[in-house]
Amino acid sequence: MSGRTLEAYLHEFTESSGAVDANVAQTIRLFAEAAVRMRLAINDGALGDAFSAVREAAHAHGDEQKELDVFADELFLDAARRARVSFYASEELAHPVALDRSSEIAIAIDPLDGSSNIDTNVSIGTIFSILPSKGDEAATFSQPGSAQLAAGFFVYGPQLAFALTLGRGTSVFVYSARLEAFVEAYPQMSIQETAQEFAVNMSNYRHWDEAVRHYVNDCLKGVDGPREKEFNMRWIASMVADTYRILIRGGVFLYPGDCREGYSAGRLRLVYEANPIAMLVEQAGGKATDGTSRVLDITPKGLHQRSPLVFGSSREVEKVALYLSGSSGT
Template structure:
């Protein structure tokens, strides 16, 4: 067990005296092992038989399901059954599953984020959130999942790409582990990730420009004007359409991600799920020195009203997230847009 290995990291946490530290460490170890199995299945591609579509099948929120969506959900549920997890909530299931009344943890999971990208070999992943069970899990199985994001005691994701990586926070920093087949385990390659507060890179689906509210449109327009616009600098734009892949890029090299609500039918509150996508990603980002909001308020302050609740999501470099909040709140009053007072105003050469 090397000092930078996942097992050593989890052992140190288990001995830390933190709330449910032993149980959290044991649960993450099982999630990591399940992730290795899933990564191997994905690597088999069409030869593995797990990528087939389930014609007409949809999850609890109406999204189409792939065969691998269902397989990963089954594998993580089986892992949870052998862990200290008493309640299991998944994107693929309408309601939480009660595993055991004498277990202290509630696990919320998106078993396979970005599954629409499977055929194009784009990185996909698993996002998870760990909370303590509160109240009576038999009488109120939903209650443990509906608190604010601050109730989480651990969060993370697995990303299945050129490398299989596990990114976790146990409440004291965010750490990146990469799986090494040669070393037969996950090993830390980025301890204590720190997201730069400044960035010149943003990620958004620009095809929705006409549907955005004014503030988001103005922010985007100012960025793409580059050195000739009010931002007076060149920006790069990215869009992978995989939340895990977007988050991983930002944790590794900075940037900001935007998935706002818009005027399309069913998109007023965005499309990402609060409990098992936005909350865990926000915890990881905040623990790395970044910020995460719904364009207005911190994501971790928001309590869910239902398990599959959707939310707008902006996260990444703190200064840029704050700027986006100002555009959203006062789109017509941004100082760098006012011709009389901007850096390139009426009275400036």
């Protein structure tokens, strides 16, 4: 087996750095340990107590909350507490949790992305963002994504995989049960510039703006249409799985806003979903926008703020922006 272990990678990162980078590295170590425990809980499947049970209460923002969501949140909250993080902001919680106000870093996290797939044995994951702490919750989580110190996600799929950026490129690690360690499988990822796959929830077609429908229609026309090439469509309803595929073989992901009540700004949360994914994608040479503008430049107005999201192969993301800005893109 070739490749550095995650521990060696983090050691190299902190070798000549200061206390903040050391705190970032320690948080990532503890999150990696939590992800291994999470994978074991998921592997219990329907035999586990927390696997498919649904809580009567929903998230503060209305999504159904399963027991496994809560288990994941408590697991990563404990890791953040041991890592001496200042604030922990989660999709599962209405407000951030203050942990160690003297710490210079904070966490924003979606502890269990794609939880609608839990019962059907489809890949799910954990997405996190590490931000500089500004001393209070409001200031810390109103920073644009460009302020992130690190970002990553775990995929609990056929492999336990970990995509990570420390602002120096994006690498993918895979967990080795034999070594009991994450090993770098794909160093310095580079997303191909062009795409022939798009990921979008076609069931929302009737709710989209005309520009979004126009883009998708032109993709579906294939080689005989204005795009003059064949496209495949992929949609997993688990953003970590869709992102992982795009990191490995290119493509574009779209979750636009639509005309449904509460969906004018899309469904995905800016602070702990769109921002970390955008950082990972950009560090791998791709692009991430809200359709037309760079995601990492957006200043959040609230922890659970939603944002449209388009990311992946740079030229295709640019092509989507042309359609949404009023050009046919052809």
